[in-house]
Amino acid sequence: MNEEEPSQKTKRLAQFKELLEKKIVNQEEALKDLKNLHELVSEVLLEKGFRRAQLMPKAPSKALEPEKGIPLMTKEGDLLGTFYTEGDSLRVVTSDRTDFNIKTPPFQQFLIERVLSKMRDKDQDSANRGLLQPERIFSYELVTEEDLLKEIVIKPVSAERLRELKSSIRWTLEKMYEKRNPD
Secondary structure, three states: OOOHHHHHHHHHHHHHHHHHHHHHHHHHHHHHHHHHHHHHHHHHHHHHHHHHHHHOOOOOOOOOOOOOOEEEEOOOOOEEEEEEEEOOEEEEEEOOOOOOEOOOOOHHHHHHHHHHHHHHHHHHHHHHOOOOOHHHOOEEEEEEEOOEEEEEEEEOOOHHHHHHHHHHHHHHHHHHHHHHOOO
């Protein structure tokens, strides 16, 4: 009987392992579904936001002209800055009424390191493997006065990256604004 017990335990452990593997696969599928749903909701919200901006002018609906820009507002209606797109470039000009210090979190830790630098590194890797022309490598430039952010210039910006960039920049500036003006 002592010999059968280890065999039974081994069988049960193997069954338990199989059950865990199935659960992992199911959880991975569920996570994938959640990510897809999150992306869809983000797209719809982004479209709704743009529709409101496009309905404001009385002129017939047309593509956004670069010099008009897209205002970046807080939930309370304070202007954080303006997005300008022209060709494959994105320019973010901060509002004159805000003093965004580049040392204020999450600017460096999130926007620079986790978003912009990773996009640049990914393109550099693609260029090194011959999948991307060197002149198409993602780049960004920060325009500052002392440590105050005035502008972010990003190019080239693909359509796939534009939404992520706008969302990441908006979130970062909102968090910096909250730290600047705690309520």
